[in-house]
Amino acid sequence: MKNDMKEILLTEEQIQEKIKELGHTITEEYKDRFPLFVGVLKGALPFMADLVKSVDTHLEMDFMDVSSYGKSMVSSGEVKIVKDLDTKVEGRDVLIVEDIIDSGLTLSYLIELFKYRKAKSVKVVTLLDKPEGRKVDLVPDLTGFIVPDEFVVGYGLDFAERYRNLPYVGILKPEVYEG
Numbered sequence: 579m580k581n582d583m584k585e586i587l588l589t590e591e592q593i594q595e596k597i598k599e600l601g602h603t604i605t606e607e608y609k610d611r612f613p614l615f616v617g618v619l620k621g622a623l624p625f626m627a628d629l630v631k632s633v634d635t636h637l638e639m640d641f642m643d644v645s646s647y648g649k650s651m652v653s654s655g656e657v658k659i660v661k662d663l664d665t666k667v668e669g670r671d672v673l674i675v676e677d678i679i680d681s682g683l684t685l686s687y688l689i690e691l692f693k694y695r696k697a698k699s700v701k702v703v704t705l706l707d708k709p710e711g712r713k714v715d716l717v718p719d720l721t722g723f724i725v726p727d728e729f730v731v732g733y734g735l736d737f738a739e740r741y742r743n744l745p746y747v748g749i750l751k752p753e754v755y756e757g
């Protein structure tokens with residue numbers, strides 16, 4: 579799969595080191611609050627799995643699947659709930675765990691939804707942020723890395739459902755997605 583990469587943006591080591599730092603910060607902030615970590619499927623799965631292992635306080639995990647992209651690489655602006663939470667968010671300290679924030683449309687929808695459902699607090703941790711892609715005013719509470727406004731894959735992020743299992747993040751060679 580490495581042959582498909584034009585460039586590796588973040589190595590496995592860089593990602594894992596950053597996640598440990600994020601885990602410490604989150605541990606301090608959420609100690610004894612039994613936060614609800616909400617992973618946004620499917621992209622946030624590897625990040626969620628590694629992040630929770632570096633958080634040293636009790637927490638609960640749940641997942642949502644929302645779609646705004648479909649199979650296309652461009653955000654449609656529409657957000658659809660494909661799978662909702664099994665957990666009640668009322669009164670809970672919710673931490674949304676995202677792979678990447680681009681337009682911010684998915685996340686602003688989720689933040690509003692959890693506020694409407696009376697969460698005690700709603701915060702966002704994202705592994706990657708592409709601030710240049712933003713269409714709504716949204717700044718994550720915690721960010722792993724800022725990335726350029728390019729289509730990235732790996733560590734949860736897919737192209738047509740592939741590359742999610744890479745331990746690093748990279749940019750595909752144009753010929754890979756041009757067919």
Ligand code: 5GP
Nearest residue numbers: 621653679680681682683684729730735736
């Ligand atoms: P947003 O709503 O912020 O535009 O993006 C939401 C979702 O689009 C992200 O959670 C991610 O699943 C997908 N996405 C955004 N940018 C990229 C990218 O560069 N690569 C991949 N593979 N997915 C992206």
Ligand code: MG
Nearest residue numbers: 618621677678
């Ligand atoms: Mg996502």
Ligand code: MG
Nearest residue numbers: 647735736737
């Ligand atoms: Mg995708």
